[in-house]
Amino acid sequence: MTSQDNKRTRLIDVARHAGVSPGTVSNALNQTRFVDPETRQRIDDAIQALNYTPNIRARQLRTGRTNTIALLSSLPLSIASGASKLGFMMEIALTASIMALENRHALILVPPGKNPLDTVTFDAAILLEPSENDPQLRALQNAGIPCVTIGRTPGTNKPVPWVELHSEVTANLLLRHLQKEGCGHCALFVSNRQRTSSLETEAAYRLWCNGRQTPVIYYLDEEKGEAAGYHAARQLLLEAPQVNGLLVLVDTFASGAVRAFHETGTKIPQQMRVATRYDGIRARESKPPLTAVNMHLDEVARQATMLLFDVLAGRPMAGCDGPIPELVVRASSKIL
Secondary structure, X not given: OOHHHHXXXXXXXXXXXXXXXXXXXXXXXXXXXXXXXXXXXXXXXXXXXXXXXXXXXXXXXXXXXXXXXXEEEOOXXXXXXXXXXXXXXXXXXXHHHHHHHHOOOEEEEOOOOOOHHHOOOOOEEEEEOOEOOOHHHHHXXXXXXXXXXXXXXXXXXXXXXXXXXXXXXXXXXXXXXXXXXXXXXXXXXXXXXXXXXXXXXXXXXXHHHOOOOOOEEEEEXXXXXXXXXXXXXXXXXXXXXXXXXXXXXXXXXXXXXXXXXXHOXXXXXXXXEEEEXXXXXXXXXXXOXXXXXXXXXXHHHHHHHHHHHHHHOOOOOOEEOOOOOEEEOOOOOOOO
């Protein structure tokens, strides 16, 4: 083997092989500016042909970038802990980490409730379901850190780029199913925080109630987690005995509600049909298993990660459509 064979391939060698400038190769590798797909393919082919490996540590020292992305959640640990074990967040993290690595970035998973800006350094972030005036989103914007969100930011005409979660579609799917299964009077449990999912679900529910019934809505404290759903369900049975269906937006609240129904001898689904949004561990392992929706979170995560790299490349971006959720019917709402 000659000394030339042992020589490390340089970025300029890739540029010559691809017939582009070194700056274009750098932009393609670092996602700093837009590179058209045909040129990017030539660069990728050159990287493969020359077996080029970027000197990531040197690049980080030179640019100050860490090539890391933080995955954040605005939901408190009381919602994400317990049986779910960060289920929603972990489903997003799996696909996002793979997509990030393919783009030469690492993903940092930040537990709910933590402010990462005080402890770790990262170049960009994906934030799950921001609330109105979300403090984490505000901190990211103040620090000049690019961010995309999963779920649109409520209360603003200029939200950061987002992936749509179709909360109105989800609510209508579940409400129509509950009605089909004999639900004459339905109640709604939602978070007391202003999130797009809560706002759109409540709006869909109120529209569904028109001409059918008076809305029965309980606004639950996210910080109280499962206990909030438990106490709301006990209260519901006393205050609205005519209700025989329950739509619970947050699966943690649903777990608490199911426990309350079991303790009071309220039969599910014969006396109370129950449905929730997220088809995670809580929904599947509930007794009986909960009717929910498949949110196709792998595709949501893929879109969010690619959207973030578009933002990092300087492309003007708005929202992504996101996949349409699908109903998953289980024994909590239908006698099977």
